[in-house]
Amino acid sequence: MTDTYISPDGRFKLHISPIPMRMSHEVLSPTLYDEQSGEILFDPGGLWDAGSVVWAADSRTLSMLMRHYDNGLRSYRCLLDMELRTGKLIFEEKELFAGPFHEFEMFMKSGDF
Numbered sequence: 001m002t003d004t005y006i007s008p009d010g011r012f013k014l015h016i017s018p019i020p021m022r023m024s025h026e027v028l029s030p031t032l033y034d035e036q037s038g039e040i041l042f043d044p045g046g047l048w049d050a051g052s053v054v055w056a057a058d059s060r061t062l063s064m065l066m067r068h069y070d071n072g073l074r075s076y077r078c079l080l081d082m083e084l085r086t087g088k089l090i091f092e093e094k095e096l097f098a099g100p101f102h103e104f105e106m107f108m109k110s111g112d113f
Contacts, residue, residue, distance in 0.1 A: 003028075007059035011035055012082055014053060014062065019046045027069050032062070032080065042080060042087065042101050044108035050078075070111070089113065 005014040013033045018026040030050035032042040044066075052065035062080040066089075067073075077090040080101075087104035089096045097107045107113070 005053045005055065007055050007062070007082070008057055009059040011059060012041070012055075012062070014050075014064075016050050016053070021069060030064060030066075041082075041085065042105060044078075044105055047111075048108060068111070068113075076113075 001018070003016045005016070006012070011034065013035050015031050015033070016028045017031070019029050021027055027046060027049045028051065029046045029048060030042075030044065031040060033039065034041050047069040049067045049069065050064045051067075052063075054063045056062070060081065060083050062082070064078045066076045066078045068076070074091065076096075079088045079090070081087070085101050086099060087101055088098045089104070089108065091113070096113050097104060099107070
């Protein structure tokens with residue numbers, strides 16, 4: 001079952017879909033959409049598990065707690081800026097990456113973190 005988190009202004013929608021990985025384990029994979037254009041804005045790939053989703057009241061930013069499937073012990077903070085179309089990945093207060101959504105996706109899919 002997919003969970004949906006709609007921005008307060010209704011413009012953006014985050015779908016978190018379960019992806020089976022192994023017996024009795026699923027990764028809750030996020031995908032962010034622009035409801036006006038229908039465009040996928042951000043999709044870090046099926047190896048990222050998302051939780052603790054928080055939209056800013058002005059719908060400008062989205063924050064998620066993320067874990068990577070190959071090492072689910074580490075928690076990362078993913079911050080997405082809808083206005084600038086940029087993302088940041090933070091681990092233990094250290095910024096690991098900051099940049100445009102398309103570059104951020106490539107970074108997250110690379111596993112170089």
